Amino acid sequence: MWKDTMLQILIALFPVFLFLVWHDRAERTRYANVFLAVLCALSMVLTMHYSTVTEQGQHIDFRFVPLLIGSLYGGIPSAAALSIVYVILRTGELSTELDYIIFYIDTAIFLPVLFSRIAAFRRSSRSGRIKLTYTLCIMMLLLAFFSYLYSIADSEFNTILFHIFLTMVYGLAVLFVSGTAVHFTEMAFERVQMQAEVRDVSLSYGNEVRRLQQFIDNTPLIVVFLNDKGLVTHVNDLTLKLMSPVNRIDVINESFGYLVEKIDMQFESCPVGRVMQGEERVTEMVTTRGRSFYTVCCPVKDAAAGSSEGILFIGHDVTELQLLKDEIGRMERLSLVGQMAASITHEIRNPMAVIRGFVQLLNERGSEDQQYYFRIVLEELDRANAIINDFLSLAQNRIIEKEPANLHNLLSELLPLIWADANMRGQTIELQMCQNIDWLDFNCKEIKQLILNLARNGMEAMNDKGGVLRIETRNLADSVELRVIDNGVGMPAETLERLFEPFYTTKASGTGLGLALCLSIVERHNGKIRVESMVGKGTTFIVSFNKPEAIAV
Numbered sequence: 380m381w382k383d384t385m386l387q388i389l390i391a392l393f394p395v396f397l398f399l400v401w402h403d404r405a406e407r408t409r410y411a412n413v414f415l416a417v418l419c420a421l422s423m424v425l426t427m428h429y430s431t432v433t434e435q436g437q438h439i440d441f442r443f444v445p446l447l448i449g450s451l452y453g454g455i456p457s458a459a460a461l462s463i464v465y466v467i468l469r470t471g472e473l474s475t476e477l478d479y480i481i482f483y484i485d486t487a488i489f490l491p492v493l494f495s496r497i498a499a500f501r502r503s504s505r506s507g508r509i510k511l512t513y514t515l516c517i518m519m520l521l522l523a524f525f526s527y528l529y530s531i532a533d534s535e536f537n538t539i540l541f542h543i544f545l546t547m548v549y550g551l552a553v554l555f556v557s558g559t560a561v562h563f564t565e566m567a568f569e570r571v572q573m574q575a576e577v578r579d580v581s582l583s584y585g586n587e588v589r590r591l592q593q594f595i596d597n598t599p600l601i602v603v604f605l606n607d608k609g610l611v612t613h614v615n616d617l618t619l620k621l622m623s624p625v626n627r628i629d630v631i632n633e634s635f636g637y638l639v640e641k642i643d644m645q646f647e648s649c650p651v652g653r654v655m656q657g658e659e660r661v662t663e664m665v666t667t668r669g670r671s672f673y674t675v676c677c678p679v680k681d682a683a684a685g686s687s688e689g690i691l692f693i694g695h696d697v698t699e700l701q702l703l704k705d706e707i708g709r710m711e712r713l714s715l716v717g718q719m720a721a722s723i724t725h726e727i728r729n730p731m732a733v734i735r736g737f738v739q740l741l742n743e744r745g746s747e748d749q750q751y752y753f754r755i756v757l758e759e760l761d762r763a764n765a766i767i768n769d770f771l772s773l774a775q776n777r778i779i780e781k782e783p784a785n786l787h788n789l790l791s792e793l794l795p796l797i798w799a800d801a802n803m804r805g806q807t808i809e810l811q812m813c814q815n816i817d818w819l820d821f822n823c824k825e826i827k828q829l830i831l832n833l834a835r836n837g838m839e840a841m842n843d844k845g846g847v848l849r850i851e852t853r854n855l856a857d858s859v860e861l862r863v864i865d866n867g868v869g870m871p872a873e874t875l876e877r878l879f880e881p882f883y884t885t886k887a888s889g890t891g892l893g894l895a896l897c898l899s900i901v902e903r904h905n906g907k908i909r910v911e912s913m914v915g916k917g918t919t920f921i922v923s924f925n926k927p928e929a930i931a932v
């Protein structure tokens with residue numbers, strides 16, 4: 380009996396052992412179901428073939444261990460195939476009517492339960508799977524035991540007790556075999572899963588390393604790695620560029636001093652040496668080949684041991700930053716000078732007003748030929764005053780007060796003035812205003828000055844009679860546009876380039892402040908100013924004021 384039991388155990392377990400040997404690669408997972416199902420079917424045939432009945436009438440037959448394992452791990456198709464094999468094998472053994480009845484009852488109870496649990500089995504955790512296998516196993520044993528009990532019900536009480544004892548021993552053996560089978564099957568799957576995980580981890584590790592390498596090589600920093608002996612182990616692309624024609628192989632395994640010599644850097648004291656002596660972080664500003672570098676040297680720590688396993692040297696090119704800093708300093712000084720100039724010019728206006736008053740007085744009292752000179756003095760004083768006014772409005776960068784206004788209204792208020800100016804020059808004004816125009820926040824005084832400056836420039840550019848100055852407005856989706864178009868002399872490229880520079884003028888009596896002022900006004904109104912010009916054809920100034928929603932976006 381023991382021999383037969385051992386044989387049954389071996390046959391019941393051989394599919395699992397074979398599976399363990401075979402399933403050693405992730406690629407085989409696809410065929411695992413079929414492989415397991417075929418082996419289990421074979422195991423079922425063999426267990427049936429070698430099944431025996433003890434002297435006490437106890438069946439020694441482990442066939443449902445492969446049925447259980449194959450069905451649970453193989454999924455519904457395998458379970459279906461194995462069930463068919465099981466049913467065929469069992470029906471071949473049945474002889475009496477009672478056998479058939481018992482078989483029908485057992486199968487009708489067990490198989491539906493088995494099938495209903497397969498999906499849950501696959502979803503559950505390892506311990507869940509073991510639990511489910513034991514539950515199904517016990518259920519099957521109970522069914523087998525009851526049918527068996529039925530067949531020996533007529534025996535003596537003692538015999539029945541003995542049978543119950545035997546069945547319990549047998550049941551424990553079956554439970555043990557099923558547990559072992561599940562354990563080894565799980566092991567096979569886990570091993571492959573672990574392999575896949577290790578592969579994934581090493582793949583993502585490789586990617587991470589590549590990404591880091593790319594970052595180090597392409598970063599606009601000097602990056603040098605050194606080992607704990609202070610020898611160079613890696614230099615990035617920017618460092619290579621700085622030390623060309625020396626290449627990477629020449630500096631690897633060389634000392635830091637050698638590398639520094641190649642990139643022309645001179646340190647007060649070698650930062651790598653200081654780090655090797657235990658300093659945590661050494662920073663220094665160094666200049667090489669006309670560029671400034673902010674350098675940092677620090678140890679690379681081993682995260683686990685906390686010990687230093689190398690040294691990292693980084694250099695950041697801060698030349699532009701330095702230049703910008705210098706530039707800001709210069710600008711600040713300039714702006715101070717500008718402010719002083721503004722306050723001085725402001726003060727000059729008072730004595731000039733006094734002079735003008737007296738000259739006016741003298742002019743009224745003076746003789747005819749003296750008046751000619753006084754008029755010239757007065758005109759020049761007015762011109763000086765106009766320059767001072769323009770200069771002051773340009774220099775004043777104060778926050779201006781704005782109120783909702785309509786460009787059309789401002790234009791209508793200005794029109795008589797422009798009209799008169801144009802009349803005097805023998806030119807005409809064409810006005811083309813769009814239908815509706817949005818109200819925007821304007822400083823009316825400034826906008827009027829802007830329009831006047833642009834219009835006056837246009838008129839001055841059309842010195843010959845018959846010039847036409849067009850003023851157009853447009854209400855666009857995100858902005859309000861003002862166009863001042865003349866058909867005057869136009870501008871060459873060099874004028875276009877310097878147009879908005881303060882004091883840039885091509886006119887004998889110009890100040891060169893008009894457009895600089897226009898630009899600062901437009902900027903204060905969150906707008907933009909564009910120029911289109913062709914020599915001999917004319918010029919168009921386009922001013923666009925953003926609508927508030929457009930700014931918010």
Ligand code: ADP
Nearest residue numbers: 836837840884885886889890891892893894918
């Ligand atoms: P100003 O009018 O005092 O010369 P501006 O700053 O108003 O100073 O203009 C600077 C220069 O730009 C002018 O001297 C002129 O050469 C050029 N310019 C400005 N507007 C026009 C225009 N509509 N057509 C041709 N040239 C222009």
Ligand code: MG
Nearest residue numbers: 832836893894
């Ligand atoms: Mg001008």
